[in-house]
Amino acid sequence: MSDLLTGAPTDGSFTRSDRDILGRFWHPVAFAAELGDQPLAAMLLDIPLVLFRDGDRLAAAVDRCPHRGSRLSRGWMKDGQLVCPYHGLHYGLDGQCTRIPAQADSKKISDRLRLDTFPIATQNNLVWVCLSAEPKGPRPSWSELGDSEFQHFTLPSFACRTSAARYCENFNDVAHFSWVHRGTFGLQDSAEIPSPAVAATDTGLHHEVVYRQIDRDRFDKGEGSMTESFYRYDFALPFANHMRIDFGAGRTQHIFSVAQPTTVDSCRIFVQILRNYDLDQPIEEAIRFEQAVAAEDLAVIEHIDPAELPLDAAGESHIWGDRWSATYRKKLKDIGLGRSDRR
Ligand code: FES
Ligand SMILES: [Fe+2]
Known part of the structure; x- marks a missing residue:
């Protein structure tokens, strides 16, 4: 699980300080019904995210493949894995790369081929994401x-x-x-x-x-x-x-x-x-x-x-x-x- 709030530059429109404060709250990123069997793109506090699910289990990660920077939200799901559309690297819900089709299965997969993932939850018909590993405050009860x-x-x-x-x-x-x-x-x-x-x-x-x-x-x-x-x-x-x-x-x-x-x-x-x-x-x-x-x-x-x-x-x-x-x-x-x- 990543914590983007540990001093990474924003390169975005929010001040670093404001993004770090807001990033500790839960924010909605989609209606739960919108996140189906294909990945979904979302933007939160300048951070492009890819949302994906395997049954009831959900994941949110930075929408960038660590191999060559391709947009993962343009990929697809296969057997519960997120597949990058460029060279087909597969990623599990924990963000770890599990398969590299261009190399033999016997070759070791680097730990660096791991997506930055974030806390994600469904509540009140919405998908919520927090950019901090330690969310501040509850989601609204409604x-x-x-x-x-x-x-x-x-x-x-x-x-x-x-x-x-x-x-x-x-x-x-x-x-x-x-x-x-x-x-x-x-x-x-x-x-x-x-x-x-x-x-x-x-x-x-x-x-x-x-x-x-x-x-x-x-x-x-x-x-x-x-x-x-x-x-x-x-x-x-x-x-x-x-x-x-x-x-x-x-x-x-x-x-x-x-x-x-x-x-x-x-x-x-x-x-x-x-x-x-x-x-x-x-x-x-x-x-x-x-x-x-x-x-x-x-x-x-x-x-x-x-x-x-x-x-x-x-x-x-x-x-x-x-x-x-x-x-x-x-x-x-x-x-x-x-x-x-x-x-
Ligand atoms: S850029 Fe994603 S597999 Fe190459
Ligand atoms: Fe109004």
């Missing part, structure tokens, strides 16, 4: 995902051209609803938002807010009924978001959205949703609605300058409702992010 009274669906994962922290800040921000989401559920008359109390939890932050929104029969039509909705947010550091929305009359929705930090100014988003209403309605319509909401967010947040979240209090001006984002920035600073400029 126990609601096991509630059989709710219908579960996912959005296809999507790339987001801003930092994971900017994405999370937006997810937990309510003041943008009336502006960014005026084509879906936002209501201009509800623009004034009470500044929510933000409570620290064991793993992150909690806040609650009531928002009067528009509940459209067809979201791309203007008409709809008003709904007083109760939003409860539970956030887990560094990039895992959970929002519970109670629309009244027992209608509840959960949105679990977690950002995979790919580079310092880009991330990939994994969204899962639960609902206990409209169970007889086609799921495609709900997915289309949530994708429209996400597209409204991306249209704004992908153009925020800078893409990196300023952790310095003087970096941006806060308004009254920004208590969550001010607390989040402080939390990121507390775990040590933003201390060094050295890449």
Whole structure:
């Protein structure tokens, strides 16, 4: 098992210090259903990874063959071994080369023909990787995902051209609803938002807010009924978001959205949703609605300058409702992010 956090240069977009801190957390790299019987490429904190599996056993390694640097994710699986597409070297789940087709089986295989592998786990329908041999903190529990009274669906994962922290800040921000989401559920008359109390939890932050929104029969039509909705947010550091929305009359929705930090100014988003209403309605319509909401967010947040979240209090001006984002920035600073400029 490798620990890339032992001083290796990053050659990437993150500062070495930030990558080392974030690399100790678990991050999502794929939906579990996406990792089938072929290797999968993923990028985490500037590190290209290959993910592969043999039945229930999973592996994550640097996506580079130690023989001649070929991309292993372009290879394939054979008999539980990852096969490099260039000269066919085989690698086991522990990263060790087990076969070199161009040389006789009796020849010894060098220990140097070994992939750097990392801790990997599946939980909550996602594949998680940590770049440190000693992961810091748990993966989010999200126990609601096991509630059989709710219908579960996912959005296809999507790339987001801003930092994971900017994405999370937006997810937990309510003041943008009336502006960014005026084509879906936002209501201009509800623009004034009470500044929510933000409570620290064991793993992150909690806040609650009531928002009067528009509940459209067809979201791309203007008409709809008003709904007083109760939003409860539970956030887990560094990039895992959970929002519970109670629309009244027992209608509840959960949105679990977690950002995979790919580079310092880009991330990939994994969204899962639960609902206990409209169970007889086609799921495609709900997915289309949530994708429209996400597209409204991306249209704004992908153009925020800078893409990196300023952790310095003087970096941006806060308004009254920004208590969550001010607390989040402080939390990121507390775990040590933003201390060094050295890449
Ligand atoms: S580069 Fe992978 S086998 Fe040669
Ligand atoms: Fe939004």
